[in-house]
Amino acid sequence: MPHITVIGGGFAGLTAAVTAAETGAKVTVYEAHHTLGGRARTAEGRYKTNEGPHALYSGGPHWTWLRQRNLLGPLAPIPALEAARLRLHHKGALRRTPPFAMLKLLRRSSRQAPVDVDFMTWATEQAGEEGARAAAHYSAVALFHHDPGSLSAAFVQERLRRATRLPPEAHYPRGGWASVIDRMAARAWNLGVRMETLARVDALPQDGPVIVATSLDSARRLLKDASLTWASGRTALVDLAVRTRRGDAFAVSDLDSPGWIERFTAQDRGLAPAGEQLVQGQIPIAPHESRADGVARAEHLLDLAFDGWRERVTWRREATANGRTGAVDLPGTSWRDRPGIDRGDGVYLVGDQVAAPGVLSEVSFNSALEAVTLALKVRQRLDLKQA
Known part of the structure; x- marks a missing residue:
């Protein structure tokens, strides 16, 4: 099975890691901060705040995916x-x-x-x-x-x-978004995903597909691609x-x-x-x-x-x-016009400002599933060709 590298341990990165690991792929997640979660982190201490109001919309595809894996947990x-x-x-x-x-x-x-x-x-x-x-x-x-x-x-x-x-x-x-992130991280761990925190990545790994699950600004610097821009709030x-x-x-x-x-x-x-x-x-x-x-x-x-x-x-x-509140589409554009997921050479971009449908965190989720699908299909074609 291929080895997939995920750069970024937020909601999109963990979705990609769990999805890939469920297929049997070997997965390594690199997170620059000391904790997982990205913008889905919940502050520790007496006041459990998120970065702005956070909610899960039950009409989105991530709701079913989380529920099937018992990752939703108790709701308030x-x-x-x-x-x-x-x-x-x-x-x-x-x-x-x-x-x-x-x-x-x-x-x-x-x-x-x-x-x-x-x-x-x-x-x-x-x-x-x-x-x-x-x-x-x-x-x-x-x-x-x-x-x-x-x-x-x-x-x-x-x-x-x-x-x-x-x-x-x-x-x-209940308990903030960190409770969902903790359950996702635990499932990833049980599936054999290797997770490294305080691990900032400055150059793309060469061993297998890479899924970049960072902010668009960070992805633009990492991939040295000036086209990775889109309007936000x-x-x-x-x-x-x-x-x-x-x-x-x-x-x-x-x-x-x-x-x-x-x-x-x-x-x-x-x-x-x-x-x-x-x-x-x-x-x-x-x-x-x-x-x-x-x-x-x-x-x-x-x-x-x-x-x-x-x-x-x-x-x-x-x-x-x-620029941390997701993509907004100007007149004449839709989600299809945002930066594409497939960046070529086995590199895939996920997050809430890329070319995937949905509202708020649903964009991150949909792009993560699409990236894993593309990464595994590419590897399967390569293996078949070599055989």
Whole structure:
């Protein structure tokens, strides 16, 4: 059987490693950090935060794959009472229901949006400017982009439908995403995968197929390929722990501008110490804006939905995710136009900004399966030719 090298031990890399090992291939994973997980890491300590809001969408192919291998683990459902506390920031106030015009775009019978037109133009024709703008901003929960209306209408529509589907597709692994990563790593280990951490790779190995499961920026440097670029988002991330108070919102979606605040302990109380709530926010920011601009907008939403939060804060952290929130497709492009998985000479590229379908982590998953399939087929053809 071939030896496959996987560079990167995040969700995509571990998916590739497990899939290849299940076929009998020998696999080695190299991870530059001291822990596996990539962007799916969960912080250690009292407050178990991820790099921005993380959820598993049950409508995606990775859901079935993880469940079949008993890798999902226990999930933290959203209590019905908490779900009823979703608030929408529209026209400067918090509301319980979206504008009626926005609902037109959520109907299953609504027309399929085109690829070559921006969402704002197409949606305005369907529901008017107010509904189109509200829908575009709501979709930011699955886009992390400062101007969703400027993106391909088909791209935004798919994410809007997935984010608003009932019953909700979003599910939360209890204990954070690291619990899923730990189970994936354990399965890889049991399959004989060799995993090396603190192992930065600066040159491609020559023994067998190589799957590069890093960020696009890192892959561009490693492969010395300037074409490995694609648009992504830039997002201000705010993590807070606050003392518990009745009446706090479960989540706030900003319909006046892109942004999302969520109280993650609403479904998983183990993410913070007893008597405290863990709140995470993601506010997409434009290229000319600073992190402080995004934090200021987050604080405004907190003022509206979390009464007295400033006096209740027990812990706080801020960060910026730049190009780390997945691919976004501009008008006239689709996932097929992103950097290809097969880079030639037995090198395959996987991750959330490559040419594979899906929403958020589904792109990483689909690209990992495709890369392993291509790598094994190539090796089988070579072996047959040599025989």
